[in-house]
Amino acid sequence: MDIFFQIRNDCSELTTIHAVLAKLKKRWNLTRRIISEMNLILDELVSNIIEHGNCDREIEITIRLIKKDNSITIILTDTGPPFDPTITPIPDISLPLEERTCGGLGIHLVRKFSNSCSYKRTGKKNILTLKKLLPEENR
Amino acid sequence: METEISRMDNATIFDLKGRLDSRTAPQFEKQVQDFLHSPDCHLVLNFNELDYISSAGLRIILNTAKAYKSSPYCFVTCCMQDHVQEVFEISGFDSFITIYQNLDDSLEQLRASS
Numbered sequence: 001m002d003i004f005f006q007i008r009n010d011c012s013e014l015t016t017i018h019a020v021l022a023k024l025k026k027r028w029n030l031t032r033r034i035i036s037e038m039n040l041i042l043d044e045l046v047s048n049i050i051e052h053g054n055c056d057r058e059i060e061i062t063i064r065l066i067k068k069d070n071s072i073t074i075i076l077t078d079t080g081p082p083f084d085p086t087i088t089p090i091p092d093i094s095l096p097l098e099e100r101t102c103g104g105l106g107i108h109l110v111r112k113f114s115n116s117c118s119y120k121r122t123g124k125k126n127i128l129t130l131k132k133l134l135p136e137e138n139r
Numbered sequence: 140m141e142t143e144i145s146r147m148d149n150a151t152i153f154d155l156k157g158r159l160d161s162r163t164a165p166q167f168e169k170q171v172q173d174f175l176h177s178p179d180c181h182l183v184l185n186f187n188e189l190d191y192i193s194s195a196g197l198r199i200i201l202n203t204a205k206a207y208k209s210s211p212y213c214f215v216t217c218c219m220q221d222h223v224q225e226v227f228e229i230s231g232f233d234s235f236i237t238i239y240q241n242l243d244d245s246l247e248q249l250r251a252s253s
Contacts, residue, residue, distance in 0.1 A: 011162040018158070036191065036222045043193045047161040093231030097208055102201055105230055106194035112229045 009059035044106035053080035159196035187218035
């Protein structure tokens, strides 16, 4: 089972992601928790693309989701500037409030909610592949 | 996201409803900003009807906690749904932000602390 959709580098598209996942919940028989975690992964990654890309230039973002046996694979492709989220520094979440900043927190959440993540740059495209293992009730 | 702001005893209460992500964060940040310059009472964020939070929302929560840390008043949160609380915990925010089970508990504690 797989689906494929395309969005622009605009914050309003976060609503599109949410709507697609809401439909998928029923179709693929997933729990609210899994949908919520997938939403967070896509939200953080797409928000990064929007933030790091040049706002004046339209960036094509495509999302492919594949459900197979006990896992979901997310393939996110964009035509923005090169950006490898797999090598960004890990934020120190044990720091006291005064020293905490929000840098890297989005990517930290993506790593926590996915089981593997790989990046490659092909031509003018960033291609990020993530895998999320499904707990039994979602299989 | 919808926000309802009310005042009870010595605290301002924000009831948050919907989704706090990078699309809705700017509006929420604007609303909360007025309370951060020079806090004159406690602040409670009631997450009861907040279905979703991303790092864009966490950034505002962090700034709020920092602003209140240097004031004589408290900033607390309550009624988090499980997956929202999990995002707080994974981010380590639960180490410096108080999370109450319900609104009454948070108001009671704030009454006791002032």
